[in-house]
Every structure is written in structure tokens, then in C-alpha cells.
Amino acid sequence: MSEQLALNARDIRKSFQIGERTIEVLHGTHLELRRGERLCLMGASGAGKSTFMHILGLLDQPTEGSVEVEGVNAWGLSVNERAKLRNQRIGFVFQFYHLLPELSAIENVVLPARIAASHGANKIDLKEINERAMEGLTRFGLSDRLTHRPSQLSGGEQQRVAIARALILDPPILIADEPTGNLDTATGKKVLDLLMEEQINRGLSMILVTHDTRLADTCDRVLTIEDGQIQSDSKFDIPH
Ligand SMILES: Nc1ncnc2c1ncn2[C@@H]1O[C@H](COP(=O)(O)OP(=O)(O)OP(=O)(O)O)[C@@H](O)[C@H]1O
Numbered sequence: 001m002s003e004q005l006a007l008n009a010r011d012i013r014k015s016f017q018i019g020e021r022t023i024e025v026l027h028g029t030h031l032e033l034r035r036g037e038r039l040c041l042m043g044a045s046g047a048g049k050s051t052f053m054h055i056l057g058l059l060d061q062p063t064e065g066s067v068e069v070e071g072v073n074a075w076g077l078s079v080n081e082r083a084k085l086r087n088q089r090i091g092f093v094f095q096f097y098h099l100l101p102e103l104s105a106i107e108n109v110v111l112p113a114r115i116a117a118s119h120g121a122n123k124i125d126l127k128e129i130n131e132r133a134m135e136g137l138t139r140f141g142l143s144d145r146l147t148h149r150p151s152q153l154s155g156g157e158q159q160r161v162a163i164a165r166a167l168i169l170d171p172p173i174l175i176a177d178e179p180t181g182n183l184d185t186a187t188g189k190k191v192l193d194l195l196m197e198e199q200i201n202r203g204l205s206m207i208l209v210t211h212d213t214r215l216a217d218t219c220d221r222v223l224t225i226e227d228g229q230i231q232s233d234s235k236f237d238i239p240h
């Protein structure tokens with residue numbers, strides 16, 4: 001039943017138009033993310049992982065196909081309703097952090113809550129959110145970096161800020177697109193440990209894009225994407 005799935009993407013095609021040329025990156029592929037599972041997605045550079053993650057995270061529209069978030073057909077909603085759905089149900093961690101350079105660490109973390117408040121979401125108490133952001137950043141070892149701008153932070157610190165931002169509204173779904181791709185091994189491990197801990201403590205439904213086969217061993221399922229198609233599940237698959 002699709003309501004039991006965190007995400008259900010069907011028949012996804014994605015093409016990009018470059019001048020006269022149309023490049024089809026995703027060729028009618030599927031993905032189901034079950035509630036509470038940790039799913040790893042692997043695949044060669046250029047295989048379409050980020051393109052697919054942006055579609056699953058409602059950041060980009062598929063050329064064809066449907067994306068359901070907890071049973072709701074995202075592209076059947078109005079722009080505002082879809083923005084609200086994305087804001088409140090999905091956290092996204094990017095490979096390149098994507099923090100706003102002119103905002104401090106804590107202002108970046110609080111931003112999704114400000115957006116939620118602008119959507120008229122009830123239950124958004126900005127004072128409480130601010131405290132939650134401070135508590136999150138402190139837990140991530142950044143209590144003395146709250147007012148630093150991204151340019152004043154290391155890569156690992158920026159990614160921890162980005163994770164705190166992705167989780168500030170307590171979304172049930174987290175998509176992390178190569179979250180340690182730009183970090184050295186030791187820093188990357190710290191960031192991943194932190195992500196895994198959050199996944200367990202919050203019971204997140206999580207997709208983790210990674211090149212690290214050891215990390216894939218810690219996932220409930222591992223999928224690979226090849227030539228714009230998700231390949232069938234690996235030996236880690238759990239039956240429905
Ligand atoms: N906006 C765009 N316009 C045109 N082509 C694009 C666009 N975005 C992605 N592509 C193309 O789609 C293909 C897949 O890109 P994508 O970023 O999804 O790969 P990836 O699997 O995430 O790779 P990596 O591991 O290097 O991050 C690439 O060939 C890329 O050039």
C-alpha cells in the first residue's frame with residue numbers, strides 16, 4: 001500500500017534540453033522508500049543519482065512519472081501545497097552544503113522554520129525553533145560557531161550545519177546526496193556517524209547516496225543506478 005511508503009517514485013523520466021539536443025538522464029525508473037528504512041544508492045559518476053534525488057526531494061520536476069510522498073501525489077498539488085509538503089516532510093542534505101553565505105550558522109538552520117511560518121504553518125514557534133537550532137548545533141559540536149558565516153567554517157562544520165538545517169522541522173524523510181563527498185576520510189566519518197545516529201534516534205526514512213561500499217553494508221537495502229535505471233535490489237533486500 002502506497003501510504004505505507006515514505007516515497008514512491010514511478011516511471012520517472014528526466015530529460016534536459018541543451019540547445020537542439022535532448023539528453024535523457026532517467027529512462028522510466030522506479031524507487032520505493034519504506035518507512036524507517038535506510039536505503040543506500042550507489043552508481044558511477046554521471047549515472048543520474050543527483051538528478052533522481054532532486055526529483056525525489058521535490059526540488060525538480062520529472063519530465064514524466066509520479067512522486068508520492070507518504071501517499072500524496074506531489075505533482076498533483078498546487079505550487080504552495082507542494083512547497084509545504086517538501087518543507088515539512090523532507091530534509092535534504094546536499095553534497096556541496098548549499099548554505100546561504102550571508103547568513104550565520106544558526107540563521108541557516110532556522111531558515112526552513114521561517115519558510116514554514118511564511119506558509120502559515122501552525123505550531124511554528126520561532127523562539128522554540130531558535131532554541132532547538134541552538135541545541136542541535138551544540139549537539140553537533142558547534143556551540144562556539146553559532147554566529148559564524150559559512151565562509152568562516154570548515155567543510156565538515158558546514159555539512160553539520162546543513163544536517164541541522166535539514167532536521168530542524170523534524171521531517172520523517174531525509175535524503176542525503178553524497179553528504180561526505182567533499183570531506184576528508186576522518187571528517188567524513190564523523191559526519192556520517194552523526195547522520196546515522198540521527199536516523200536511528202528519529203526513525204528517519206533515509207536515502208543515502210554514497211560511493212562507500214563499507215557504508216552500504218550498514219544500510220537495510222542497497223540499490224544501484226546504471227544508465228538512468230535503478231537496478232534490482234542487492235542481497236541486502238528485505239522482502240515486503
Ligand atoms: N541541468 C542539467 N542540464 C543538462 N544536463 C544535466 C543537468 N543536470 C544533470 N545533467 C546530466 O545528467 C547526467 C547525470 O547527472 P547527475 O548529476 O545526476 O549524476 P550523478 O550520478 O549525481 O553523478 P556524481 O556521482 O558525479 O554526482 C550527467 O550526464 C549530467 O551531465
Ligand SMILES: [Mg+2]
Pocket residue numbers: 049050051177178
Ligand atoms: Mg551527484
